[in-house]
Amino acid sequence: MMRILSGDSPKSPVLAVLLALILLALAFAPFLFPGSRSLETAARICIFIVLVASYDLLLGYGGIVSFAHTMFFGMGAYGVAIATARMGTGYPALAVGALAGMVAAGLVALLIALLSLRVRAIFFAMITLAIASAVAVLVSQLSAITGGEDGMNIRIPRELTPAFRLGEVMGTGINGKILNYYLVFFCCLALFLLMLRIVNSPFGRVLQAIRENAFRAEAIGYRVVLYRALATCLSAMIAALAGSLFAIWLRYVGPATTLGMEIMMDILLIVVIGGMGTMYGAVVGTAIFVLAQNYLKTLMGGMSEATSALPLIPDLLSPDRWLLWLGILFILSxxxxxxxxxxxxxxxx
Structure with a gap:
């Protein structure tokens, strides 16, 4: 087990139990939490764990602040959408789209890194923000290729859709949507373990040394720009693969679903809540944040009804104010x- 985790144990019994519970809940989500909403939530947690962990590879381990992560996420999603539109429904189209999105993200990240990483951190962040905004505008305007603001529907093989029926296991009907979920789950698990291996490798140790003191790392012989460029490319390519999985699961891609600045803000919040520089922080932070996003409003509605006889409290607990309470929870955390x-x-x- 420790070899799989690359020697990076949780180092806390409470954390170990928490991670085990999250893993088991995601692994058996279709059977433990029946219903389409629960499955949607579980799939989103899986995908965002990879997306947030890939950003933490950049920020938490490399000390590089970027606002272009959703751009790479969108490249992977649009890669799958465009490939299926050109090649038709089939697994080769999904593979080609995911590969094309990953390569495109890696090349763009390399270009940005080589041109911008020599500047100060704040200027690099501003450059990435400008590029991400320009790409979002470009995607919205190239309607012939990307579908514009309306986005694109994605045709996936019938075996991954609810129309495909396979049988029944533990009282739960197995259909294509559940198979699609497990495709997402196992791919996300493999990508997360890969990142865990990367950050605990000599490459990851050098990245952390550069984060702590870039001048000292360069003085002892490490090529700081090269290591930062590699980290940027790795982070972008993994984010693109997460975007591909998101597109396959959602069967739709649009500017708001993959390129929106709201997603970038969510990623930053999750990294801070979970803990920067810890892959496990992406797991815990994502689980808490996505569950709050999906169920806090419903929970507040029930609490508002339960306290309806009291003054003022039902208004404070109104579901319309869920964002206020989410903000308060973030401040407290x-x-x-x-x-x-x-x-x-x-x-x-």
Whole structure:
């Protein structure tokens, strides 16, 4: 087990139990939590764990602030959409689209890195923000290729759609949507373990050294720009693969679903909540954040009805104010867990 985790143990019994519960819940989600909404939530958690972990590889381990991560996420999604539109429904189209999106993301990331990584961190962040905004506008305007603001519907093989029926297991009917979920789950698990291996390799150790003191790392012989460029490319390619899985699961891609700045803000929030520089922080932070996004409004509706006889409280707990309470929860998490939930559980300062 430790070999799979690359020697990076949770280092906390509470964290180990929490990670095990999240893994088991995601692995058996179709059977433990029946219903399309629960399955949608589980799939989104899987995909965003990979997306957030790939960004943490850049920010938490490399110390590189970028606002272009959703651009790479969108490249993977649009790669699958365009490939299926040109090649038709089939697994080769999905593979070609995912590969094309990953390669495109890697090349663009390399270009950005080589042109921009020599500047100060804040200027690099602004450059990536400008490029991501330009790409989002371009995608919206190239309607002949990308579908414009309306986006594109994606045709996937029938075996991955609800119309395909396979049988029944543990009282749950197995259809194509569940098979699609397990495609997402196992691909995301493999990508996460790959990133865990990367950050615990000599390459990952050098990245952390550069994050702590780039001048000292360069003085002892490490080529800082090269390592940062490689980290940027790896992060972008993994984000593109996450985008491909998101497109296959959603069977739709549009500017708002993959390229929106709201998604970038969500990624930043999750990284801070989970803990920067910890792959496990992506798991815990994503699970908490996505569950809050999907169920906090419903929970508040029930609490508002339960306290309807009291003054003022039902108004404060109105489902329309769920974003307010999500913001308060975020502020509290930062205050009580300045190093993130995983950092606090591991006892780091």
């Amino acid at each position: 930062v205050y009580f867990f300045p190093t993130g939930i995983v950092g606090r559980l591991r006892g780091t300062r």
